[in-house]
Structure formats: C-alpha cells, structure tokens
Amino acid sequence: MEYVQERITTLHDFGGAAGASTVPPADAVAETAVVVPMAGREHGSPAAERVLSELETLEPAPAAVIIPVRADADRIGPFREWLESFALPTCVLWCNAPAVDELLTSADLANGFGKGRDVWLALGPAAAAANYVVVHDADARSYEAAHVTRLLAPLTMGSAFSKGYYARVEDERLYGRLFRLFYAPLIRALETSHDAPILDYLGAFRYALAGEFAVTADLARQLRTPRAWGLEVGTLGDAFDYAGFEGTAQVDLGYHEHDHRVVAGEAGLEGMSREVAGELLRVVEERGVDPEYTTLREQYRTAGTRLIDQYRADAMVNGLTYDPASERDQLDRYVDSIAPPGPDRRLPRWRDAPFETAAVLEAACLEPERRGCRTGLELLDSSAQD
Structure with missing residues (x-):
C-alpha cells in the first residue's frame, strides 16, 4: 500500500x-x-x-x-x-x-x-x-x-x-506498451534538456x-x-x-x-506512436519548450533503455514474463516518430x-x-x- x-x-x-x-x-x-x-x-x-x-x-x-x-x-x-x-x-x-x-x-x-x-x-x-x-x-x-x-x-x-x-498486467505480462516504451521515455528525454512546468505536468500522470x-x-x-x-x-x-x-x-x-494492438504497421502501436508524438511535441512547443531534435532521439533511446532495465526488474520480482529484446525492438520502431509536429489539424474549442x-x-x-x-x-x- x-x-x-x-x-x-x-x-x-x-x-x-x-x-x-x-x-x-x-x-x-x-x-x-x-x-x-x-x-x-x-x-x-x-x-x-x-x-x-x-x-x-x-x-x-x-x-x-x-x-x-x-x-x-x-x-x-x-x-x-x-x-x-x-x-x-x-x-x-x-x-x-x-x-x-x-x-x-x-x-x-x-x-x-x-x-x-x-x-x-x-x-x-x-x-x-x-x-x-x-x-x-x-x-x-x-x-x-x-x-x-x-x-x-x-x-x-x-x-x-x-x-x-x-x-x-494481463496473461502474466506487462502491457501499456505505448505509454511505458514511448511516452514515458520521451518525457524523460525532454526533461534532460528542459526545465518547464508543462513537462512536470505531463510527467506527473501515472x-x-x-x-x-x-x-x-x-x-x-x-x-x-x-x-x-x-x-x-x-x-x-x-x-x-x-x-x-x-x-x-x-x-x-x-x-x-x-484488447491489445499489434506493434507493427500504421494500424498498430507503431502508427499510433506518430500521432502521439506529433501532439505531445506540439503541446510542449506551444508552452515554451524548444526540443533539439538532432539529439532528442538518442536521449529517448537512452531513457528507454534505462526504463527497460527497470521494467525487467519489476517483472522478475512479480513473477511476470518479460522479453527485453522485444521491448528494445519497440524502441527502435518508435524512435522515427520523434520529429517536429506537422500541420495543426485540431478541431476548435466548442x-x-x-x-x-x-x-x-x-x-x-x-x-x-x-x-x-x-x-x-x-x-x-x-x-x-x-
């Protein structure tokens, strides 16, 4: 507790x-x-x-x-x-x-x-x-x-x-993969170079x-x-x-x-990561964060690799099946999503x-x-x- x-x-x-x-x-x-x-x-x-x-x-x-x-x-x-x-x-x-x-x-x-x-x-x-x-x-x-x-x-x-x-946690495995392996390490990567309230806010959600x-x-x-x-x-x-x-x-x-999505492809988590990345980076840019995209991808890999070590330890102590190689493969798939946000296609406030x-x-x-x-x-x- x-x-x-x-x-x-x-x-x-x-x-x-x-x-x-x-x-x-x-x-x-x-x-x-x-x-x-x-x-x-x-x-x-x-x-x-x-x-x-x-x-x-x-x-x-x-x-x-x-x-x-x-x-x-x-x-x-x-x-x-x-x-x-x-x-x-x-x-x-x-x-x-x-x-x-x-x-x-x-x-x-x-x-x-x-x-x-x-x-x-x-x-x-x-x-x-x-x-x-x-x-x-x-x-x-x-x-x-x-x-x-x-x-x-x-x-x-x-x-x-x-x-x-x-x-x-289902079938003795950790899920929530897009959050664990994309959102969370991307926020950590941004925090390595920026001190901004919006990053504190986005990082506070479990x-x-x-x-x-x-x-x-x-x-x-x-x-x-x-x-x-x-x-x-x-x-x-x-x-x-x-x-x-x-x-x-x-x-x-x-x-x-x-229900669980496959990882690969536009209909899978790989495609979803591009949507999430575009909006997340738009959110932080609009609130004063200026990401250095030439280094952000490597910072994301570093943060993601560290988190995989932490997830592995958590899974082991709870008797869960964990495949670090598969998780690292997802980092590789998601990294290309990290790019400046495209055109703003949000709908208006009601x-x-x-x-x-x-x-x-x-x-x-x-x-x-x-x-x-x-x-x-x-x-x-x-x-x-x-």
Whole structure:
C-alpha cells in the first residue's frame, strides 16, 4: 500500500480499508453525461456489453450516455438498435454519417477523422446536457460502474480535470506498451534538456494515455481535440492551461483488461506512436519548450533503455514474463516518430465552434424521433431553458 502524492492530486484505491466512499454526492451522476466512443468492431463485443451493462447499474442514472459510433452504413442500424436495448438515456451519434461529413465540410473542418474527432462530436452535446462529462473507452473487459463515480469525485471537490490510471498486467505480462516504451521515455528525454512546468505536468500522470477522464462542462468546451490517437495527449495540454496542477487529479481505477494492438504497421502501436508524438511535441512547443531534435532521439533511446532495465526488474520480482529484446525492438520502431509536429489539424474549442451542438445531433442521428436521439435533443432543449 502506498500513499505517494504527485504534483497533481492522486486518489488511491485502498481496497475499501477505510469503509465506503462518501464522494461524489449521489446526485453528481445525474448531472453527468457519459461519452463512450465505439468503432464497428465493438458491436456486441463482450467488453462493450460489460461497459453498458455496468452503466445500467448507476443510481441515479446519468443525464445522458452519448455514444459516438463509427460504422458502415449497412451496420449502423443494427448497431444502434443493440445500443438502445440497454436501459440507459442513450444518444447514438453516427460519426461518419453523410450529413455529418456535409456539416463539417461546410464549416471547413473536414480535414481527417479518427477517435478524437468522434469524441469531439460528442463533447459539445455532452457539455450542453450536463455539468460534468466522463469519457470511457469501450474495450475494457474489467470495466466497473464505480469508475464513473471515482472519476467524478475530484470534480465535486473542486478539480476541473480528472484522469484515470490503472495497472495493465494481463496473461502474466506487462502491457501499456505505448505509454511505458514511448511516452514515458520521451518525457524523460525532454526533461534532460528542459526545465518547464508543462513537462512536470505531463510527467506527473501515472498512465497519461489512458482513455478514461472526466472534465467539467466548461473545460469540455475549451478542448481543442486532435482528430485521432493524439486525443489523450492533446487533452492534457488543454487541461494544463485551464486547470493547472491545483485543478487536476488522477484516480486509481484498479486493473484493466483491454484488447491489445499489434506493434507493427500504421494500424498498430507503431502508427499510433506518430500521432502521439506529433501532439505531445506540439503541446510542449506551444508552452515554451524548444526540443533539439538532432539529439532528442538518442536521449529517448537512452531513457528507454534505462526504463527497460527497470521494467525487467519489476517483472522478475512479480513473477511476470518479460522479453527485453522485444521491448528494445519497440524502441527502435518508435524512435522515427520523434520529429517536429506537422500541420495543426485540431478541431476548435466548442465555445468557438461554427455551429451549435444541436446541428451535430440532427446530422448524426438517423430517424431523430427514435428514443436515443430524441433524448439528446430534449436534454439540449432543457439545458437551454435552464
């Protein structure tokens, strides 16, 4: 058991040793919109089924469960029917609907897509419908409804941003590879040459690439969301500006069992590392860090090699299987991702968006009279009246 506090508030899971938690207040969930992005492969998957079934147990129910879905036209109907079979205030957004593409094109925002863009489409309606927004991935086979309340707890105590962290140990192996072998050593490499608050902030998170976080509605409107896999890092940069160290917390969510990606290729961790690198380096450059790219790659290798030695020792003492050669191979694959960030393709803050959130609901919901999208529109109407 450990009690270490980072530069940001760190809320541990002490296994109920001190009794049942009394935060957040029961009505906080009723003031929360939960966003769960899904891709076509998650239709009917055991992990997504668990996430939604767990959300059904929340009492009171969330104000809304907004599910941005990326699926082919011939699959979105059955997908939506499955999602709406759960006893939740569900609003399904078809993120690649033709009307959504037309809406974004008309606003000159149709420059690429991915997980980040899908979450952005949901953040506007979520912030309009509730005081708090919680975002969860749908691929955690160990998901619990308590993750929502734990992430909400810091917000009800004055924080504006709350990030989940958890152990990635499965099949007697260490996972969380992109964080362990790319993000963490890259931050350490930058710290060897730069002393900057943004690096202290980025280095304080125990799992900076976790997909689980919570924000106040106001902060949700401030996020300039990257379009793809840089979502998590880009969110940290905006949270640093808005919430800072004092308004940020991280929350222990125990153990997570996730689906795992292959390493090689654009669809694997290798491709994701380029997205993460671009946004991470953009975040630090915008906040006063001027990386020396001619030496940064070698500094990254040095930091990564040292971490591999540390991971090996940790694995051995815990009886885990560990393959240092495979981990070093990943360093070699990721190193080429370290380069000056490319063109800025982030989406605008919702406070500056060129259209209203209702336009997204109208464009992304097939047959708006159906229960899910009607719920979302009614929530927006009621929030406007309030």
